[in-house]
Amino acid sequence: MLRCVFRCLRTNPTAGQRGMSQSSLAGKVAIITASTDGIGLAAAQALGRRGAHVVVSSRQQANVEKAVALLKSQSIQVTGTTCNVGKGEDREKLVQMTLEQCGGIDILVSNAAVNPFFGNILDSTEEIWDKILSVNVKAAFLMTKLVVPHMAKRGGGNVVFVSSVAAYQPMLALGPYSVSKTALLGLTRALAPELAHSNIRVNCVAPGIIKTRFSTTLWENDDIMDEFKRQLCIKRVGLPEEIGGVIAFLCSEDASYITGETITATGGMSCRL
Template identity: 60%
Template sequence: MLKTRLLLGGCVQSWKSMRMASSRAARPDPLANKVALVTASTNGIGFAIARRLAQDGAHVVVSSRKQQNVDKAVAALQGEGLSVTGTVCHVGKAEDRERLVATAVKLHGGIDILVSNAAVNPFFGNLIDVTEEVWDKILDINVKATALITKAVVPEMEKRGGGSVVIVASIGAYTPLPGLGPYNVSKTALLGLTKSLAVELNQMNIRVNCLAPGIIKTNFSQMLWMDKEREKNTKEFLRVRRIGQPEDCAGIVSFLCSEDASYITGETVVVAGGALSHL
């Protein structure tokens, strides 16, 4: 009897393995022939996301405020055999947003995916000391521009029968990062923007979700890991006990843009190594 059970169990497990392997073989590229725009994608988290989307089959258009950064990123990714092009885009400028959308449509015939990653933080200090000019800059780029770039791609996504938008926020939206008051506020606003857009765009078959990275090794966060002592102190707040890499954010974005996430919208996924966020 035991031998029979073991044999049957082995057969079932083998069948499951074969089924999973068959499924992977049938869908080797979950984003095959999708067209993706990724803002602020020539380094850090944005670059890692652009690379992963392209690795998963998408035609990706990267962007940055500086042409030299765009050229460098495109050369690197094309050198890996990926379908990547790029253009200059300052998301705070209407003409640049329009050019980014037009570039994707001209090259690939439409848009299926938008990853809004562009953000600024020109201030460090007490929230009460933030000037009106700083508030305007942070909210213009981090929040308003995200809404407007989404508005710009919606008509193109409608033509394709739907699409997926992923907005990049921050764990600071849940647990304010010291000295980054207005930045934290802007990222919290993006959680609300995600939920509002998800409700409004659902009728167009456009899903909207949000990524909230924690401490990731990028130029933006280097003050937290630039020396061994600071890195050690930062790790103590993380259950994973390591500081994240940009690539840690890339896979979840690809998933959210794929058909495997077709029943997910209006949600925020925290990728923060177990740092405290919401319940």
């Protein structure tokens, strides 16, 4: 059997490789939530450089305008709007605007997250849990539910959830946040088999300590970083661009046989549940 396969590859070398153009996202429309800064903006840049029309959003209009101007200066097709993903009307507005201005939806990068609590997990309140789970988990699912019919109309698509290394190794003082990020790993696994029938792939990225405004309290603290660096193979903080590239890969045809997976991009920090 294997000899037959190898003989086929020798006589038809293109059978075993994909064209370089497979990484192109030209003609695709990508919604990225919380995308005016940090990992979200880096994802918009990575997808846009590969030809996608990116739709960026944030709760603040000034942040949206700044991101749109930056992306346009980089010759990226971009549309922007305000959106608080924790509000159903904002999620629906984001999807409807994308359909009206871009004609469809092919990619969703669910990046929005909140962390209103820092401390002992037993000191966290019901209100804190409601806020974290509502934005970090429930809104990610409901955004997916909104875009899936429109992806199916275009023959398929990609959903990428942005989780965290904290999903595998809950961080001290970030207990509820860590639990919400673990939930995204399960959501990825639960959605992938159901959406595969519509040619929609669902994957997840779990970044390590990345130099963003959101994680400032971690990477600006020398004691915390010294402890993290002992766990790292690559002895430095990661950059948003290094996560944006992983997201773009998962949305490309180069990843066409990958679904239901979480890629950890942690600088070599050990990750397991």
